[in-house]
Amino acid sequence: MNKPIIEARGVSFTYEGAKAPAVKDVSLSVAQGEFLAILGRNGSGKSTFAKMLNALQLPGEGTLVVNGIEPKTEDDCYEVRKSCGMVFQNPDNQIVTTIVEEDCAFGLENLGTPPQEIRRRVDDALRSVGMSDFAQASPAMLSGGQKQRIAVAGVLAMRPRIIVFDESTAMLDPIGRRDVFSLARKLNLEEDITIVWITHFMEEAALADRLVVMDGGRIALEGAPRDVFAQTEKVLALGLDVPEMMKLADALSHAGVQLPKGLMTVNEMAVELCRQAHRDRPATTRIDAEPSEKTETTEESAKDCVIEVSHLSHVYMPGTPFEARALNDVSLNIEAGQFIGIIGHTGSGKSTLISHLNGLEPSEPGAVRVDGIDLGAKGTDLIAVRRAVGLVFQYPEYQLFEETVRKDVAFGPTNLGLDKDEIDRRVEWALRQVGLDPDEVAEKSPFELSGGQKRRVAIAGVLAMKPATLILDEPAAGLDPAGRRDMLDLIRGIHDAGTTVVMVSHSMDDVGRCCDKLYVLSKGEIAYSGTPAEVFTHDRRLHEIGLDVPECAKLARRLREAGFDMPEGVYRTEDVCAAIARNLNAGGDAAC
Amino acid sequence: MLKNITLGQYFPGESLIHRLDPRTKLLATIALIAIVFVSQGFAGFLLIAAFVIACAASTGIHLKFLIKGLKPIFFIIIFTFVLNLFFQTSGNVLVRLGPVRVTDQGLRMATFMAARLILLVVCSQLLTLTTSPIALTDGLETLFRPLQAIRFPAHEIAMMMSIALRFIPTLMDEADKIMKAQKARGANFETGSLIQRAKAMIPLLVPLFVGAFRRAEELALAMDARCYRGGAGRTRMKQLKFQGIDLLAALSLAALLAAVILFNHFKVF
Numbered sequence: 021m022n023k024p025i026i027e028a029r030g031v032s033f034t035y036e037g038a039k040a041p042a043v044k045d046v047s048l049s050v051a052q053g054e055f056l057a058i059l060g061r062n063g064s065g066k067s068t069f070a071k072m073l074n075a076l077q078l079p080g081e082g083t084l085v086v087n088g089i090e091p092k093t094e095d096d097c098y099e100v101r102k103s104c105g106m107v108f109q110n111p112d113n114q115i116v117t118t119i120v121e122e123d124c125a126f127g128l129e130n131l132g133t134p135p136q137e138i139r140r141r142v143d144d145a146l147r148s149v150g151m152s153d154f155a156q157a158s159p160a161m162l163s164g165g166q167k168q169r170i171a172v173a174g175v176l177a178m179r180p181r182i183i184v185f186d187e188s189t190a191m192l193d194p195i196g197r198r199d200v201f202s203l204a205r206k207l208n209l210e211e212d213i214t215i216v217w218i219t220h221f222m223e224e225a226a227l228a229d230r231l232v233v234m235d236g237g238r239i240a241l242e243g244a245p246r247d248v249f250a251q252t253e254k255v256l257a258l259g260l261d262v263p264e265m266m267k268l269a270d271a272l273s274h275a276g277v278q279l280p281k282g283l284m285t286v287n288e289m290a291v292e293l294c295r296q297a298h299r300d301r302p303a304t305t306r307i308d309a310e311p312s313e314k315t316e317t318t319e320e321s322a323k324d325c326v327i328e329v330s331h332l333s334h335v336y337m338p339g340t341p342f343e344a345r346a347l348n349d350v351s352l353n354i355e356a357g358q359f360i361g362i363i364g365h366t367g368s369g370k371s372t373l374i375s376h377l378n379g380l381e382p383s384e385p386g387a388v389r390v391d392g393i394d395l396g397a398k399g400t401d402l403i404a405v406r407r408a409v410g411l412v413f414q415y416p417e418y419q420l421f422e423e424t425v426r427k428d429v430a431f432g433p434t435n436l437g438l439d440k441d442e443i444d445r446r447v448e449w450a451l452r453q454v455g456l457d458p459d460e461v462a463e464k465s466p467f468e469l470s471g472g473q474k475r476r477v478a479i480a481g482v483l484a485m486k487p488a489t490l491i492l493d494e495p496a497a498g499l500d501p502a503g504r505r506d507m508l509d510l511i512r513g514i515h516d517a518g519t520t521v522v523m524v525s526h527s528m529d530d531v532g533r534c535c536d537k538l539y540v541l542s543k544g545e546i547a548y549s550g551t552p553a554e555v556f557t558h559d560r561r562l563h564e565i566g567l568d569v570p571e572c573a574k575l576a577r578r579l580r581e582a583g584f585d586m587p588e589g590v591y592r593t594e595d596v597c598a599a600i601a602r603n604l605n606a607g608g609d610a611a612c
Numbered sequence: 613m614l615k616n617i618t619l620g621q622y623f624p625g626e627s628l629i630h631r632l633d634p635r636t637k638l639l640a641t642i643a644l645i646a647i648v649f650v651s652q653g654f655a656g657f658l659l660i661a662a663f664v665i666a667c668a669a670s671t672g673i674h675l676k677f678l679i680k681g682l683k684p685i686f687f688i689i690i691f692t693f694v695l696n697l698f699f700q701t702s703g704n705v706l707v708r709l710g711p712v713r714v715t716d717q718g719l720r721m722a723t724f725m726a727a728r729l730i731l732l733v734v735c736s737q738l739l740t741l742t743t744s745p746i747a748l749t750d751g752l753e754t755l756f757r758p759l760q761a762i763r764f765p766a767h768e769i770a771m772m773m774s775i776a777l778r779f780i781p782t783l784m785d786e787a788d789k790i791m792k793a794q795k796a797r798g799a800n801f802e803t804g805s806l807i808q809r810a811k812a813m814i815p816l817l818v819p820l821f822v823g824a825f826r827r828a829e830e831l832a833l834a835m836d837a838r839c840y841r842g843g844a845g846r847t848r849m850k851q852l853k854f855q856g857i858d859l860l861a862a863l864s865l866a867a868l869l870a871a872v873i874l875f876n877h878f879k880v881f
Contacts, residue, residue, distance in 0.1 A: 074837050098839050106837045113827045114834035118746050118778045125849035127838035138849040160781040174838065380792050403798060411796035418786075419793040421818035431815065435798025467822070481797060 025181060025214050026050040026073060030082035032237075033068055042068040044237035045082070050216065052181070055208045057217045057228035057245070061259035061500045062471060065237035066218045070186045073216060075100040087181050102131065104182040105175030109190050111167035120162075120170055121146065121155040127178045138177075145177040148211075149203060163366060165196025172203060182214040183207065190220060190498050193366045193526050195566040197221070220500045222249075222261045223571075226284050233258055246282035259502035264529075264571035264593065265289045271597040277604055286571055290578040296604055297584065326489050326520055327354040327377055327409070328389040334372050334381060334544075346372040348544040354489065359515050360522045361531030361552075364541030365566040370524050371414075373541065374491050377522070378411040391488070407436060410487030414494045416478035420466040425451070425477050426458075428466050432485040443484075450484035451477075453517075455510060472503045476510070489520040496530060508534060529570045532556070532591050540567065553589030572596040579603075623741045627671040628857055630742050634751030636858040641739040643865050647872055648731045655880045656872040657727050663868055664734055671742055681737040682730060689726050696722035749773045754852050760843075767843025775831070783824060790819045 028048045034041040043065040050056050060066045071077040072084055075097040087103040089096055105127075108114045117123045121142055128138045146152045149169040159167055168188055175183055185204060189197040201224050207213045217228060225231055231248045233241040235258050241248050249255060249262045252270055256262070265286060269279050277296070283289045334347040347369045354360055364370045375381045376388050376395070385396035391408045393400060413419070422428035426447055433443045451458045454476040461469065466477050475495075482490065495511060496504040512534055515521040525531050531538055532552045540548040540555060542565040548555050555562075559569040559577055573591035576599070580586040584603045590596055624630075629637070644660070651657055668678055682689070696718065703717030743751075753770035760766050791801065794815045801812050874880075 071833075076833060076836055098841070101837055101839050106834075108830065108834055108837075110827075110830060112782050113830035116778065116831070116835060117774055122746070122849065126835075126840070129846050129848055130839040130841065132845045132847050135847060135849055135851050138847070142849060159778070178838070375792060378796050380795055406796060406798050411793075413789065413793045413796070416793065418823055419790050419815075419819050421815045421822075431794075431799075432797040435800070485798065 022052040022054070024049040025052040025087055026216075027085040028072075028079075028082065029084075031069075031072065031079045031084050032081040033072065033077060033079055035068075041080070041237050043072070043079075046234075046237070046239055047082075048232065048239065048242075050182075050214060052214055053208070053212045055205070055215045055217065055227075055229045056232065057219060057225040057230070058232045058234060059219065059222075059225050059260055060234035060240075061502055064234040064259075066234050067186055068237075069234070070106065070184050070216065070218055073182070073184050074104050074106045076106075098131075102178055103180055104184060105178060105180040106184045106186065107168065107171045107175060107188045109187040111164045111171065111191065114171050115159045115167060115174075118158050118160075120151065120157050120159060123159065123170060124173045124177050127174055131178070141177045141179070142173075145173040148176055148207070149173045163196060164192045165199045168192065168196065168200045169203060172200070172207075176207070180213065182216065184216040184218070186218050187220065189224065193566070194568055195365055197224075201227075220504075222263050222501070226263045233260065235259075246284055249284065250281055259500060261501035261505075265575070268572060268575070268593050268597055271593060272600060275597055275601040275605075277601055286574045286578065289575055290582070293579060293584075293600060293604070294582050297582070325353045325389075326356050326391060327352075327522075329353070329373075329376070330387060332373075332376060332383060332387040334369070334376070334383075346544050347376075350541075350544070350546055352539055352546065352549070354520065354522060356488070356520055357518070358520055358537060359512075359535045360520075361535030361538040362522060362524045362541060363526060363528065363531055363538060363567060365526060368541040369544040370541055371493060372544075374411060374493060374522070374524060377491060378409050379405045380411075403436065406487075407485060408488055410482040410485055410490045412479050412482050412490070412492045412495065414497055415475075416482075417466075417471065417474035420474060420478055420481075423465060424463050425456075425466050425469075426462040428477060429481045429484050432481055436485060446484040446486065447480075450480035453483050453514065454480045455506075456480070472499060472506070475499075475507070479510075483514070487519070489522065490514060491522040491524070493524045494526070495523065496525075496527070504530075526567065528556075528562075528568055532570050532573075540565075551589075552591060555589075556591050557589045622744045623671075623673050623677065624744075625672055625742065627742070629667055629671045629738070631857060632742075632861055633852050633854055633858050634743055634747040635755055635852060636854065636861050637739055637743050638748070638751050638755060640861055640865055641735055643869070644735045645732055647865070647869050648728060648735065650869070650876070651872045652876045653880065654724070654727070656875045657724075657731060659871055659875070660731055660868065663864075664731070664738060667738060671738075673741055677741060678734050678737050681741075682733055685729070685733060689729050692729060693722045693726040696725050745777050746774060749777070750848075750850070750852060767846070771843075779824075779827065782827075783820065786823055787816065787820055790816055790823075 026049065028046055031043060031046045032041050033043040046069060058066050058069070068077060072079055073086055075086070075091045078091060083090055086100050089099050089103070091097045091100045115123050116126050124142045124145055125138050128141060143152070146155055149172050151166065151169050151173060154162065154166065159170060162170070172183070183204070189200050192200065204215050204217060205227070208215045217224065219225055226245045226249065228245060231241070231243060231245045232239055233248065233255070240258055241251065241254065249266050252262050252266060263284050265284055265288070268289065269283050272279060279292060283292055330351045332347055332350045333345070336344045336346055350373060362370055362373065372381065376383050377390065379395045379400065379402050383396045386394060388395040390405050393405060395405060420428050422431065429447045429450055430443050433446050438446070447462070448458045451462065456473065456476055461473070461477070466474060469477065479492075479495070492511065496507045499507055508530060511521060511523065523531065523534065535552060538549065538552055538555045539546055540562065547561070547565060548558055556569045556573045559573060562569055570591050572593050576586045576590045576596050579600065584600070586599050590599055644664075648660060651660060665675070668675065697714060698712055698718070700718035700721045701713060701715060703715035705713050705715050706719065707714040749770050753766050756764060756766035795801070799812060799815055801809070801816070804812065
């Protein structure tokens with residue numbers, strides 16, 4: 021093992037005014053050239069520890085040596101920051117200037133580096149992250165993933181030995197996420213930069229050299245990803261998740277399929293299962309053809325539809341050089357009681373579409389109907405529309421504004437012109453619906469609550485308007501795995517209570533688990549629609565437009581191609597498990 | 613989508629004027645304004661106008677952009693013109709409407725003042741059309757640097773301006789999002805009395821301010837992490853350097869000034 025570049029011994033830190041320490045007695049050593057992932061639920065002390073690596077925070081107790089320096093004086097801190105760069109979560113809030121290359125130069129300018137040297141290093145750094153073509157661009161024009169690459173270039177220009185990524189992929193879509201992660205991996209392998217990767221995404225953590233799980237400020241688990249994730253129950257109890265394949269392996273072992281421990285990726289699982297199948301019987305060479313490229317255009321009867329969209333198009337800033345077509349001839353029907361999923365990458369038109377469903381964007385007559393009301397007609401009663409369709413935007417906690425939770429939740433019902441008693445009843449009801457105790461939180465300021473609670477309050481604010489249809493844009497974005505599970509359970513509960521739900525997401529796993537019908541948007545058009553199973557049969561095309569099918573669906577395809585008898589479009593863990601067990605046990609009972 | 617609007621009115625290009633040092637352009641604009649005030653007759657104005665139009669033509673910027681910039685002050689120009697027309701009463705009477713007299717000197721004065729205003733605006737337009745906000749900030753910072761000796765915070769002001777420029781599109785985008793979110797909750801920003809409408813802004817402004825503070829905190833941390841510690845000991849990747857074209861600009865301005873002074877001296881109007 022290489023010599024350690026980070027050496028923490030008994031490090032603790034308590035924020036001023038906090039009762040419990042944020043980081044407690046952490047001892048950890050990171051080797052030069054290692055790719056270390058840190059996991060842990062919100063508030064587990066990950067970010068505080070990360071700030072100490074960059075000397076933005078100094079340990080209260082214990083010693084922390086980074087690249088041979090134990091920061092004591094201010095000058096030491098700058099030395100540490102030079103050798104240990106940091107990429108933060110929000111891509112917008114770490115770019116300082118309005119021109120990409122000037123932002124990359126910012127760190128070196130602060131260090132007083134000579135201009136020619138800055139120029140050289142900035143060009144190198146931009147090349148390393150593949151953003152040379154954007155050197156003169158304005159950051160406002162870039163996507164989230166591109167902004168994060170700029171942030172990496174800014175750090176890279178300072179020639180650090182270590183880069184800390186503090187949830188740098190949390191706010192990105194799948195393409196951006198893959199992009200930034202593989203960039204970190206590349207820098208690790210090619211330039212021998214030590215990476216500390218903090219994340220909520222298990223599939224990223226699974227690819228690290230070593231994993232550290234933090235809980236309550238301490239290190240709870242540590243080891244190779246395989247060994248850590250193999251302790252499934254412990255990991256789940258720490259508010260995390262295990263990679264999908266490990267869940268499947270668990271289910272398979274209950275179904276009587278014996279597997280070696282620690283299979284983590286689709287590839288490993290497929291290879292192992294094929295090996296077992298070949299042992300049992302000869303492989304068949306049947307290879308399924310790619311399913312025919314057709315878009316399901318089942319014309320539903322319009323009588324039960326709560327929302328009808330027909331031939332909706334939307335152009336931003338027509339007639340200017342910035343003209344952009346956000347939606348093109350989109351038609352869809354949403355029936356009462358359905359759980360609809362709308363998926364698409366950033367810029368596919370998802371947000372524009374849902375804005376139309378609530379009358380926030382002006383539409384042509386006849387293009388959008390809600391409960392029979394034509395939103396394009398003159399003098400449409402928008403309050404009636406907003407009573408029928410509730411809309412929860414992405415990161416809804418950022419729209420809270422009142423002094424107390426009660427007042428904030430009451431904002432919507434008050435705008436509907438309800439009387440005071442009814443408003444009070446609804447506020448209490450809505451808070452209970454989102455799993456909060458009105459007696460406990462109603463009189464608190466919404467700004468005192470934790471991130472997850474804030475989001476629940478914001479959702480309650482829309483629920484209190486008692487909409488028949490609830491639309492949620494990325495309701496689980498940025499939450500830790502446990503928060504994510506809770507949020508999806510919460511939304512399922514709202515649906516089960518009789519509300520029609522439309523959930524916008526770029527997580528195929530989430531929509532696959534919850535929805536009974538999916539619409540896939542790409543470049544402003546509906547590329548596919550149908551049940552999740554129908555949509556997931558187009559896995560190759562979906563991958564091309566930047567979306568990924570659930571891991572189990574990928575495995576099912578691999579196995580089908582290898583001659584397994586797998587039903588079309590199978591994607592749920594339990595279904596895939598049952599199908600595999602049927603194949604291997606040759607008709608044996610599957611207890612998945 | 614608001615973020616796609618370019619800030620200010622910078623019109624990107626590669627012309628000589630675009631490539632001038634921002635300091636030159638700032639000083640040249642001040643000089644041009646001074647020359648406009650020096651000129652006492654229309655001949656001088658015509659010469660200055662010819663100079664400005666030639667500059668504008670060389671940048672590839674359409675004349676209509678320069679004229680567009682006059683729109684906001686159109687009313688002021690008319691007001692100045694009318695004021696001078698009616699209150700300058702000496703000279704030969706041209707038109708008499710009851711108590712109101714329009715004289716030849718009045719007409720001359722009114723036209724002169726209006727022309728001066730138009731020229732002033734067009735000159736400053738030329739600066740903002742050909743200089744990016746960031747270059748302007750750099751230019752101002754360098755020009756004011758000597759004043760740091762008397763504790764004038766040139767670097768801090770420039771840094772603040774640059775961060776403001778960076779975050780205006782982001783905050784505009786955020787305002788748009790919050791507005792939509794509150795509208796979805798039945799908020800009404802469009803109708804009602806003035807007081808009602810002012811009150812309706814609270815659900816927009818509170819989250820916007822909270823968000824701005826959150827961003828500011830995160831940005832400060834990110835700047836710390838990249839070793840920012842104020843202007844002392846800082847270098848810049850892009851050094852402002854005076855070049856041949858800057859000298860050329862200075863010389864042509866000097867020639868213009870000389871011509872205008874000559875016109876004044878020989879009373880060429």
